[in-house]
Amino acid sequence: MLNVFTLANGRLFQEEIESLEELSRFQPIWVDLESPTLEEKRWVKQYYGLSIPEDVMDEDIEESARFYEEDNGELHIRSDFLIADDEETRSVRVAFILNQMNEALKSRGVLFSIHDEDVPVFRLLRLRARRSPGLIEDAKDVMLKLFDGDAEYSADALEGIYDELEKVSRQVLAGEVTDTLAGEVLNAIARQEDLNGRIRRNVMDTRRAVSFMMRSRMLSSDQFEEARQILRDIESLDNHTAFLFDKINFLMDATVGFININQNKIIKIFSVASVALLPPTLVASVYGMNFRFMPEFQWEFGYPFAISLMAASALLPMWYFRKRGWLR
Template identity: 45%
Template sequence: MLMAFTLHKGLLEPVAINAAEDLIADILWVDLINPTEEEREWVRIAYQQELPSIDDLYEIEATSRFYENDDGLHISSYFLNYADQSSTNLSAAFVFNGDRLFTLREEELAAFRLFRLRARKGLVNISSPKSILIGLFETKVENLADMIERIAADLEVTGSQVLGNAETDDMESLLTDIAQQEDIIGKVRISMVDLQRMLYLLLRSGMLNAELSERLRDIIRDSESLIAHTSFLFDKIKFLLDTTLGFINANQNKIIKIFSVASVVFLPPTMIASIYGMNFKFMPELDWQAGYPFAIGLMALSAVAPYFYFKRRNWL
């Protein structure tokens, strides 16, 4: 899909694109989502612009995620898509060539969708393609901050459940919840660290004016505070994970203790039964009229005595 926008009185206005001829000179932002080869060809014809492939967006080397060549300045940054406890970091490419911004990604992202909505309503300050880039990064930080707040709230609920269900069998499901929350906050941190690296490189490039540079510094400060908050959440997740595993081990130890006590309690009666089950010819109790009830009573006494002894020592 290919979308294009012009700037009119500070508002983004979409332009319908059905052929290369529709990509006019006034367009300042060309936004491509998993473009077809035909749409790529339109961009080549209209602007002589080569775009990176989708696979190129996921190169992890710093020199592959921020570089400049004959096709302009190339920036790649991770954007987190989050929905229903599942999350994926998708890489988006930004290409500056002249006075035009090209963006490319494999699927729609919440930050882009929200930014377009705000820009069309005049809720963001847009004056150039570079301001669009800064606005997208600002929206990205807002989305990540919202995700962190949501995860923090989920962890509060999980923490209450962990501490309130220490004696129940729900710990395994809580362990799954904690693992999912750790996975999400890890992806948030990856996205935030990647953004911070791109922002520092962009700031040092000297391509921004004073106003945009100051907005960029604000984003950097926000990202630093959010990264610090993710560290706190990681510590909390580790605490909840250790606590949950501790409760699981404690509950398992209780079960093992019950079996251990049961084996000790029934060991003496088993020994007595084994003795009187021997097939020796001369056993005094064989001819004794009270021998059977005596053996039964002895087995019962040998089972009850250890139980009360363990109870008195608080081992049960």
Template identity: 35%
Template sequence: MMRFYCADGRCLSLDIGAAADALTDAVVWIDMVEPTHDEDRMMERLLGISIPTRDELKDIEPSSRLYVEEGATFMTASLVAKADSEVPHLTDVGFILAGGRLVTVRYAAPKAFSLFIGAMHRIPGGCPSGLVLLTRLMETIVDRTAEILEQLVGRVDALSLQVFGEGAAGKRRPPRYLESRLLTVAGHHRLVAMTRDSLASLSRLMTFLYALPPARDDRETRELCRSISRDIQSLSEHASFISGNITFLLDASLGLINIEQNTIIKIFSIASVVFLPPTLVASAYGMNFAHMPELQWTYGYPLAIAAMVVSAAIPYVFFRWKGWL
């Protein structure tokens, strides 16, 4: 699917047949979302450039992600998609500056794009060129990344209260409560790792963009690039701080699990010591007495079997109720 955006934020969503007629000087942004092979070939003919495929966007070599070719500038950044869901992931997005226009190629829907599209008409002075639009889009992407980190801080704080709050309040945790929290910690750590990778790719992109002559020659664009780069640096440091907190929370959870397990082992050890003297006496005498009335009971053997089963079941049920097993 392809959408054409004008400088004032107007959107033209057309099929392949009408796309050539829509590509006028008023169009400053061509957003290609999961483009088909035919759409790629058509845009290559209209713009005179090569549109990167999904596999080419995944190329991790820096020289393959930031380059100038055929008079166009090609840049690729990794963005966090579905950050609010249970399965966030990184998606590679291609940014191409060609003929005064911006072309984006993406195979996912990062929230920053919908936020930027919704606020595009409110940008002062609009977006007269693809370069200005790209810097404004980068600003929105960085703002969205900051929002992801802010939400992650709230989740980590809530998880910290869950891990430490129950014990501090004197409440007994449910069985395997801390073990279930480890999966949540792992999910938070995965998200912050993705965010750091995304910030690293955005930092490289902004450095490359700032070095381009059109960006250096325009004062407003140059200052905006500097501001975005400083924001990326600050967010990278903040992400490292959050990662440290998550690591501490993971270590603390494992420590609490070890403490609980040691407490359980201590209880088992005490129980073994308590029952050791009776076992020693029974072993010494072997219950070999001449006068044992139970030997003459008709149902003595089944009662003994039942007593053994009950004596084994009661500790098992008790330990399960206490959450020790």
């Protein structure tokens, strides 16, 4: 899918392109290619003179090759954008190519973005740019707003983690934690830990991209200050992710502690039972020895006495354990 975005009266307007002739009618500041076909790549090369590299979406590209500038002034940035929904949390690789010397666009430049699926941050920017005049003035503003939106999206995801961990905290610390509940809690904690780790990686990648834009000296003074504000926002997100990691570890340890308590209760039952049955076993073993004269044979109440002695020797330890509170 090929979409171009043009500025009119300070607003960003989207046009879906289905032919080369349609592409030639617009002078965009942003060209977005979502899962582009070979024909759409050919249109871009024919009209803008831009050859999209074959490895532009490779996931195993070297980290040092994700941010670089061509001799002709083109800036290449590959950055990951977070997608956090109820079904799955993942990162989508987006390749940016900023052409700053396009004569057809009156030296305002054009931003090309290539990705395999729609990204929530892109939808949010399109919505805001249509409703807020003056939000975007050139292609570099588009990139900054996308990275700013990515940081904001990560912040919203962190708020979701806070809410989910608050629910888990009430379950863990409210009262009795059964093994079934502990399993559900551990599953929820694992999901939030995975999301928190992805957010931390995502903001790190965004920081690198914004820092590269600042080092390339491509930004105006206002854009440079906006980039610094994005970095400050990312710095605050780092503190939140570190706190959430500590909270997740605490809840994990607390849940594992309750599991150990439940297991110890089971082991305690067997321990008490074995100690309580040891005296009756001793009495039975004594009466089972081969004495020459057995008390049962010489005494009418021999067997009742032996049975009563075995019962008393079992109940006495149980009474003592109960008095000490070991049976609670």
